[in-house]
Amino acid sequence: MYFSRKDILDIASLSVEEITHILDTAQGMKEISLRPVKKVPTLRGKTLILFFHEASTRTKTSFDIAGKRLSADVIALAKSGSSMAKGESLLDTVKTLEAMQPDVVVMRHGTSGAARFIAGHLKCGVINAGDGRHAHPTQALLDMMTIREKKGRIAGLKVAIIGDIAHSRVARSNMEGLVKMGAEVRVAGPPTMIPKGIESYGVKAFFSVDRALEDADVVMMLRMQKERMNNVLFSTEREYAREFGLNEKRLSMAHSDAVVLHPGPMNRGVEISDAVADGPRSAILDQVENGVALRMALFYLLAGGVRNADED
């Protein structure tokens, strides 16, 4: 398949064929990480800029490792180290980035639509590493990769996404991707966290986690935003854990071989119990591992790698 996209901004704009192609490519990349020498020269001479306007050690490290395994030059710009901290506009930052002649820019930004905004002004490829509440396509793709690995397919699976749907870009991208790939998706959380119009994604919404979990093949927990704890979205952590958190007892509502996902970092004891996080159903560390392979695949597809990754 000829992959012709300049940017990866969200899941909505990707076709089923493109998603499948990305997941297949990532599966091939995964093998590189298992070699004694975890490096191929595929993107030698290419420049990747990681521009994280919002802190995220995990995602940033994953992109960083992915770029280095393909021999690209990876430059990280943090908010504090950039002129953004001095009040520069996003448009001016874009112009500065452009002048550095990157091949791909990876951006994380706190504002919905920010990645689309810079992609419209940059000639090089742009990967959205999370923008506001809008999209987190690489997380959704690595989640789909993990699900496909664990269950052999996506179509026909029952997937429950639990937690703060309203403020979650991970949830949005996963709903778009999973529904597109043929899964039956349910979302659940307190009513304050289920936004209006959620049905337009083709998902079912529940205020009861138990009902959403019924016979589920995949349970995807969302991170409770600690910074929102004082907001009026729920009463106390204790009540949240009891009513909406995933523990072993509640997990038993799901299919007996259901897998549990979490984008991390976890609030243990709030949205997920230790026993579940570290239990036999947990695929949380597989997600981290697949994240690197998935991001290698996107770099490869966007930065114009012409040969197969392991031909050299």
Next chain:
Amino acid sequence: MRMKIENGHVLDPGHIDGLRDIWILDGRIEAVTEPGAYMEKADEILDAEGLFVTPGLIDMHVHLREPGQEYKETIESGCRAAVRGGFTAVCCMPNTRPVNDNAGITSWIVQQAEKAGLARVYPVAAITGGLGGQQLNEYADLKGAGAIALSDDGMPVLDGQTMRRAMEYAQAFDLFIISHCEDLSLVAGGVMNEGTVATRLGLGGIPNISEYLMVEREIGLAELTGSRVHIAHVSTRESVRAIRHAKARGVQVTAETAPHYFTLTEEAVGDYDTLAKMNPPLRSEADRQAIIEGLQDGTLDCIATDHAPHASMEKEVPFDEAPNGIIGLETSLGLSLKLVHDGFLSLADLIRLMSKNPARILGMNNDLLPGAPADLTLMDIKASWEVAPASFASLSRNTPFGGWQLTGQAVATIVGGRLVYKV
């Protein structure tokens, strides 16, 4: 100096509807006659063949940005945009820098407008000091300096008691309140209408209730105080319903909406188009329909633009950070005439909404009768034109209607007997 406007179709709803000649002497209407019936010598003749001649259009809600943000608009450029759009008078909101909360600024605005010599400008002064929602301003002084009404537009007066006292106090000086209805605790950081589009875009939503709850409060306070209140920029179906019920039981409430609320919906935000960001936000199709119904049955008294100029660089930012508002003076008539062409309103109804009713609310008589100030708009309601923001008289370009094909526009505007705009 005598001017004659001949061969035009004069339309003054409730008074005149037919071919007439209008004679203007020294800034006032001298006579309105059957064609050729009045034999005087005119110094200036305006041929209005094929045109409608109506009482001057009035936009009772604009932001002229001066003093303080002259790079967006000045009183002069705003008035130029006004007359180009067919408006002979505008009311300018007080959220300038500094805020128009004292007589000094009010009279300065009046002077600047006189200097510009284009449209008439009626300043709306602030209800509270610095729009802070706390301390009532000196309404007697403000009235004396030329304020025509009071509003903290841009900021709601959140405290109910403060609004009650403001309504009561304003009665003493024959001023009325124009209320910007918005419950900020329900807006809660939202940036567009709450609903499917906001959810998909990951943008914070503004629910209808943030508006109509305050509309209900103002209606209740107007009823309580026996005061008159005007609701600014109505955008929701619930607000229309509340105002309709209030009017039916005799509450002194009037209301306006803007062309974008009956022309566009939240879908216009599309891919984070900041030109579609405004406050109140563009709502759902059901709301849009209700706004049109409100205009049809008289629940909504007038069309105002909420003309809100912003520099391009201020709008070319991520959606969350963009300022609210669009300019409207130069597209209002074309967009509103669409309601006539689409069969929702008669032309007479539209002239009521854009001229007669605002005049009534502001306490003016703009009937085309001898002795009245000669404020007139000449319009070609069939002329097709393309909205080209680059050619606007306004200093700002922030409109989502650029490139739209509209039918009907003002071709000449006369203020106080002076031709201040002609195509």
